[in-house]
Amino acid sequence: MDAMKFDDKTEEALGILFEQFWVLRSEEPTAYQMIREREHRLKRYLADKFGFDLIIHQHFIKLEKLPVDPKSWMGIQDFTEPMDYAIFCCGLAFTERRSVDEQFLLSDITEDIEEVYPGEFPLDWTNYQHRKSLVRALTKLAELQIIKTVDGDLELFATNEDEEVLYEVTVYARYFMRSYPDDLFQYNSMEEILASEWSRHKSDERRKRVYRKLMFSPVVYREGEEDPDFNYIRNFRNRLGRDLEEHTPLRLEVFKNAAMLVLQERKQRYTLFPDQKAIVDIALHLSAHIRTVLDRMSVNEMGEMRLTFPEFEQLIAEIKDEYGHGWSKKYRDSTPRQIKTDLISLLAEWELGYVEVDTGIMVLQSGFGRIVGHYPDDYLQREG
Incomplete structure (x- = not known):
């Protein structure tokens, strides 16, 4: 174990590894070299605390990241249908055999994908939705530089199934998929794949689970009275906090029902809340407003507030009256019901709230109570 504090460059290198899928030497030579020069310290720390493998290749560097609990935001955000993922995986299989x-033509890969596609119904490239799904999948393969466009325009395929594009297989094609302890065909579910990961970490599974949860989740919540992961965070909060501050720019905050990593100052390297979306302003105003009306709110033992949709819309109407003059035009012109839809999506994405499937009740989680937003004084003075 490397107990020494990371210097600024090693800390930056660690941030790059967590924020990016991989670092390609041809695209980011400076970042590649910075990580390569510090690989031994990084490898020791990542293996000891997270149980992650750091792959150093002559053409790229990749940190094999596997979460404790997969979340929807961890998927490919450009994909809109399960078909997109299926076609993407079929495309990977095609490139791994090359x-x-x-070089190959678009018609070559589409023919191969048709043959191996595992869907209940066959693909039909005369179907516009199927073609759009293929465009999304191949566009992502190109963005990841698994394939390279030599000639042609894939977007034209969306409107014409006879369109051709010339591609080339890159050196990265065989390294996108991570290695598993056993053949994938031996697993029957995603849960089995995740469980197999911990067979390598039996002696220190708890610590590595906790580090992964803290680094990958906006908030780690206490899940009942006997939550071993949260109890570990609470019992070892000082040691965890000190270690994370010595190796990252993040600070650990632990409350009764929630724990989270926060940044003292914004760093562009990291994906953070709040971001620049207009709906985030509304979320911050909502949290500030709730503090002023706590007497009419009920909070359970897990720090959660439960609201019906009419109650939630009423809160939105109240903050619109108070803060709406500074919102974006879209939300100034929107009704509370319209704003509610975007707000629910945002809160779910950042694990600050969710809608119960069975009851339709809006649940604001305890992490939402740790944020607040007000207009700056100069804005209020200027606007009167």
Whole structure:
């Protein structure tokens, strides 16, 4: 274990590894070199605290990241249908069977994908939705630089199934998929795949679970009275906090029902809340407003507030009257019901709230109570 505090460059290198899928030497030579020069310290720390493998290749560097609990935001956000993922995986299978720098036509890969596609119904490229799904999948393959466009425009395929594009297989094609302890065909579910990961970490599974949860989740919540992961955070909060502050720019905050990592100052390297979306302003105003009306709110033992949709819309109407003059035009012109839809999506994405499937009740989680937002004084003075 490397107990020494990371210097600024090593800390930055760690942030790059967590924020990016991989670092390609041809695209980011400076970042590649910075990580390469510090690989031994990084490898020791990542293996000891997270149980992660750091792959150093002559063409790229990749941190194999596997969460404790998969979340929807961890997927490919450009994909809109399960078909997108299926076609993407079929495309990966096609490229893995080709040699580096081998060229192929769009018609070659579409024919291969048709043959191996596992869906209940066959693909039909005369179907516009199927073509759009293929465009999304191949666009992502190109963005990840698994394939390279040599000639042609894939977007034209969306409107014409006879359109051709010339591609080339890159050196990265065989390294996108991570390695598993056993053949994938031996697993029957996602849960089995996740469980197999911990067979390598039996002696220190709890610590690695906690580090992964803290680093990958906006908030880690206490799940009942006997939550071993949260109890570990509470019992070792000082040691965890000190270690994270010595190796990252993050600070650990622990409350009765929630724990989270926060940044003292915004760093562009990290994905953070709040971000620049207009709906975030409304979320911050809602949290500030709730503090002023706590006497009419009920909070359970887990720090959660439960609201019906009419009650939630009423709160939105109240903050619109108070803060709406500074909102974006879209939300100034929107009704509370319209704003509610976007607000629910935002809160769910950042694990600050959710809608119960069975009851339709809006649940604001305890992490939401840790944020607040007001207009700056100069804005209020200027606007009167």
